[in-house]
Amino acid sequence: MKKGKATIHDIAEKLNITASTVSRALNDNPRISENTKKQVLKMAKQLNYQPNHIASALRSGKSKLIGVLVPTANRNFFSSVVRGIEDIANELDYKVIISQSYEDPEKEIQTVDALLNARVDGIIASIGKNTENFDHFKKILEKGIPLVLFDRITNELEVSQVVIDDYYGAYETTKHLIEQGCRRIAHFTSPKKINIYRERLRGYEDAIRDANIPFDPELIEESDMQLEDGRSSMENIINKGIEFDAVFSSSDYAVMGALQVLREHKISVPNQVKLAGFGNEPFTSFTAPPITTVDQKSIPMGRVTAETFFELLKSEDKKSATHKTVLKPELIIRESSLKTN
Amino acid sequence: MKKGKATIHDIAEKLNITASTVSRALNDNPRISENTKKQVLKMAKQLNYQPNHIASALRSGKSKLIGVLVPTANRNFFSSVVRGIEDIANELDYKVIISQSYEDPEKEIQTVDALLNARVDGIIASIGKNTENFDHFKKILEKGIPLVLFDRITNELEVSQVVIDDYYGAYETTKHLIEQGCRRIAHFTSPKKINIYRERLRGYEDAIRDANIPFDPELIEESDMQLEDGRSSMENIINKGIEFDAVFSSSDYAVMGALQVLREHKISVPNQVKLAGFGNEPFTSFTAPPITTVDQKSIPMGRVTAETFFELLKSEDKKSATHKTVLKPELIIRESSLKTN
DNA sequence: TACTTTTGAGCAATCGATTGCATATTTAAA
DNA sequence: TTTAAATATGCAATCGATTGCTCAAAAGTA
Incomplete structure (x- = not known):
């Protein structure tokens, strides 16, 4: 039982193969034989192996984390959008980090920085109503990190956005x-x-x-x-x-x-x-x-925003993948x- | 300018010292001279160095992430508690990952697993109203991961909890x-x-x-x-x-x-x-x-819950640090x- | 039979920061 | 002056997974 966590190395050792092979087997790499894959999977289950997302994030550069920035989490509209986003993100094995700007431009800047530091794979945001300078958002774009804005947007940024009409x-x-x-x-x-x-x-x-x-x-x-x-x-x-x-x-x-x-x-x-x-x-x-x-349409807006985000994430050319969705309110x-x- | 990200190695190289020294300097380790610290800090600023939390998380085993599990994010009570938690967490440089169980016991189990996989440093949860088996929460405790329950609790678990009277x-x-x-x-x-x-x-x-x-x-x-x-x-x-x-x-x-x-x-x-x-x-x-x-008292409840959580996180002996807070409703x-x- | 492909795995470096264990340089004590 | 005690850094391993490159064995071709 060891200290609890099994790693690919433990699996490799038991099976007398290397960690690389285990890694490839788990990722269903075609270069590994079916037989080996089967054995690896079986041993993984047996050892109750749980992949370490952090290690994988470090190596691959993908954290599978999305930063969501809203003015305040406890306003029905925003929490519903967050709910919509989380619905979709979870289906795709992403986790949602939530942060609030409290409508304070200063705090908004810090928060964007914090999210970037947390190495999120992308950011979904609704701009605080007192924000007049958008440099912190530009910074996100310059780093090539996917950004989608919803509801409270600005024309000063060339980003994907989701709004209602x-x-x-x-x-x-x-x-x-x-x-x-x-x-x-x-x-x-x-x-x-x-x-x-x-x-x-x-x-x-x-x-x-x-x-x-x-x-x-x-x-x-x-x-x-x-x-x-x-x-x-x-x-x-x-x-x-x-x-x-x-x-x-x-x-x-x-x-x-x-x-x-x-x-x-x-x-x-x-x-x-x-x-x-x-x-x-x-x-x-x-x-x-x-x-x-x-x-x-808060929950649909959350879902559409998340969908837009993941499209952007997948796209090769971030620039041309930018687009604006307008939902009809009722x-x-x-x-x-x-x-x- | 390179590819954008400066690492401690870049700082070290510029200053003709090693990465270990830079790391220690940044962490204000007493074994490093004031002079070196100053230089490192200056160079860090100059290179626009941003620490890579993922790398740090991998090595130190601390992700600085808290998982928050609520039945649904868009109910005023829960989103307010989340807001309270986020208030405190941010002050301490922690990020909050939010997930929802939708009052579904099955989903609740999966979600706990997902949070554990994301290597959160601890979990704050409110139990879904249809949950009658608590094995998934027991699993958290067995792994020695801090757990705090709020509002919807159970007596079957020996955990810290925050409720109103x-x-x-x-x-x-x-x-x-x-x-x-x-x-x-x-x-x-x-x-x-x-x-x-x-x-x-x-x-x-x-x-x-x-x-x-x-x-x-x-x-x-x-x-x-x-x-x-x-x-x-x-x-x-x-x-x-x-x-x-x-x-x-x-x-x-x-x-x-x-x-x-x-x-x-x-x-x-x-x-x-x-x-x-x-x-x-x-x-x-x-x-x-x-x-x-x-x-x-939703926002205070969030704050108290977060405080309880961080106390637990700091404590050596998780068992004895367990305690229950009861807030007076109004x-x-x-x-x-x-x-x- | 000799030579080229294909297939399956291993080796070792890497991601960036942390840290136990030296080591070199000063400073203080004897 | 010699030795002990601080002080300031460096070395190298480590966290766990990923991946480019290499290589051996098996299969196919001439």
Whole structure:
């Protein structure tokens, strides 16, 4: 029984062959006879041999580890994407290392470094919302290490990316609100320069214009989009006496804040004001009334991201293997946005 | 610039010393002179040296990797614990590998094996609710690999564990409902033989008895505790015509289901029936009315679990370093359980 | 029978860092 | 001045698996 770990050398010794032969047999190398392979496999089982991935990683340069970098692990969207990634990675015998940037650019840089140090075979990331310099991501690319971005992306990098069609999601949502009779739709967005909010705003604007409704900048509220921010935004609009009959928020949390404030002001949803959010956070279906929102397809996004990643990993020419996938989000219509006959 | 990666040998060559000296210098070994250390550090920076953790792991037998096994990564409670673990692990230069068992005992076994194969330095796990055989965990212990369990534990294993005081949480919640005037409190629980539901049931029963309220088995509903299950349980009770004035559910999801059904039956919460859940899932504060629940201290639990883990890792004698931490949960009282004057 | 191929395995170097055991150089003590 | 004790490095093996190159034996060809 020894110290517990059997190595290829132990197998080799028992069988009176060399470790190289054992290694080749285990890797099903055609240069080894069937007979030898059979014996090796049998002995491996008998000795309860477990390959040492670390040794193999050192020699082969492949760690079978993927680094996943998300702003925070405990947000439903991100943890669901991680789940999707892990689903696929495990099927292919890869392990997922998870790290968080906490939306802090400094920490994001360190974390990328740490992942690189851990010798991951590649990185999947969603960019923190305060990140404006992308040198740390460029560094990954320069090292020839596969990189795939999802959801929070940037155009400054030539990388594979997986996103949902934020523009479409926002356009459809806004259109839906208009169809329900709304003409003065407030929009909550973020001043942050990240793709998702920008695209959603664009979708909102276009839908408004296409319906020949004048765009009123007074109806746009910028904030950090947390629940509290949504509350303030709503209060702002109400206090300024701005006329509005709907709120379309780029974040479910912010729209939740709006709902609370409306309740407090005894403004009825959806009778007087209709609401829609974005993200399909679990809670949106549990509120009273349930909130209309846009599903971001988080688990599929994780799976597609992982698939994109492994394609890239296999490809010879990283450059030309770069491509962008756009998933269609789904408008989930619930009571908060429905016309009350 | 070479191929990009500088090794200790490159540093050694430039400085006309040996790799051993460089290695010692980088590890701040007292046997190396301050002067040499300074030079090595300087050259390391100059060559942009990044230590190869894989090589170090192979030689030292320490991978600086922790395996974290959870039923599913995208449940708020688990992802928050993972976040807490990651917080601490990162401070100590450890990386976290995450894997999921999907509540499937078979998959759980495979996953443990995979983590062991990845040569993690230790494992932190929460047991799947269908797991009844613990041999795979015993195997971890037999190999002398540190193991810490959190939340979903078992008494069949002599390991360090971190849990909340489920009994206390349930007792306090039930007591609170009684204080609000309830006498016929239904309890939703699971038939699964796992510690958390058993303890919560015990807390419920004791609180009832201590208040001299007769225990009525008709008020106990067993299910898998998902939202749909909560709905059925509530329907059951209503349809059977069982008298009740409160529901205390061991799961927030199930109590959410109950709330929906009560709404549909036009039974007013908290006027006619009071509600309390367990878990403090984010949505519970967003419902109408907001739901009273028990906070499980997920992020602290993650941090404490990680701390327990690292203590164990450092300790010489794994056996005696085994200990159990019990965190106090917090009853979060919200409108759903409050007496309406 | 003599010569070329094919097949199956072994040898030894390698991946990069670590570490027990020398060894050389100083410094301190006798 | 001689010897003992520190101090600073070097040497070489090691962790376990992989792989280019070499070589012997068996099979095929002329």
